[in-house]
Amino acid sequence: LGKMFRISKDEELTLDLLGEFLDEHKQEVNKRYKPLLNAYMSDHDILSAPKKAEYKPDNRIVVNFPKYIVDTMNGFFIGNPIKTVAKDDAVSEYVEHFEKYNDMDNTNSALSTNCNIFGKCYEVYYADEDTELRCAYLSPMYAFMIYDDSIIQRPLYFVRRYTDRNDVEYGSVSNSVGVRYFTVTGGLRWNDTEGEGEAWKPHNFKGVPAVEYIGNEIRQGLFEPVMSDINAYNKAISEKANDVDYFADAYL
Secondary structure, three states: OOOOEEEOOOOOOOHHHHHHHHHHHHHHHHHHHHHHHHHHOOOOHHHHOOOOOOOOOOOOOOOOHHHHHHHHHHHHHHOOOOOOOOOOHHHHHHHHHHHHHOOHHHHHHHHHHHHHHHOEEEEEEEEOOOOOEEEEEEOOOOEEEEEEOOOOOOEEEEEEEEEOOOOOEEEEEEOOOEEEEEEOOOOOEEOOOOOOOOOOEEOOOOOOOEEEEEOOOOOOOOOHHHHHHHHHHHHHHHHHHHHHHHHHHHHO
16 A cells, blocks of 8 residues: 655666656645545545535534544553663763653654554654754655665665745755755756755765654555545434434424
């Protein structure tokens, strides 16, 4: 179910190829990820069903099993925060600083929640303005990893996309040595000008500075297999409420 983006390790990520990946990712977001997020946020199919005639009751009851499933699983899985132990005092002190600086308890909880909803999630690493190591989670709605086509499936590129308040879409691509920025709105293009400056700006990490976490081998959301059952349940209980209202009005 979960799509994997793959290219040969010797193949260059050209602008045209990046555009193909962005288009495929956008299709997956619209067809799969948005409906899954909507289901978790209580926006189910019953709410957008065709309206009934004005004289008929039209209850639209949402029973949010997706949120219940995800939050219950999240509580069992990571309800107690992860504890990190190191024998070396210096390492232990740094890890404690890193976890507090990055609010890792909330980050880990968000990673778990997103994995349960979408089947996968990303953790990205960067250095802030104080040269401190930072990490953040990214939903697969806004990012994807590109792997090589070997049996090991090594990560080659990490792509992030975002939209500013003026609805202009931008993005970045990180490989094992650097990061390069691009703009989507108005035609896909690299932000750096040819011949001016270095295209790939070093990120000073060893390898692609991101990790993909998966909920299962096929990258399937936790409640995704039972969405048809949930939609049927919403419809059945809504029609039951319609029957009660109809006969109550008939008595009058």
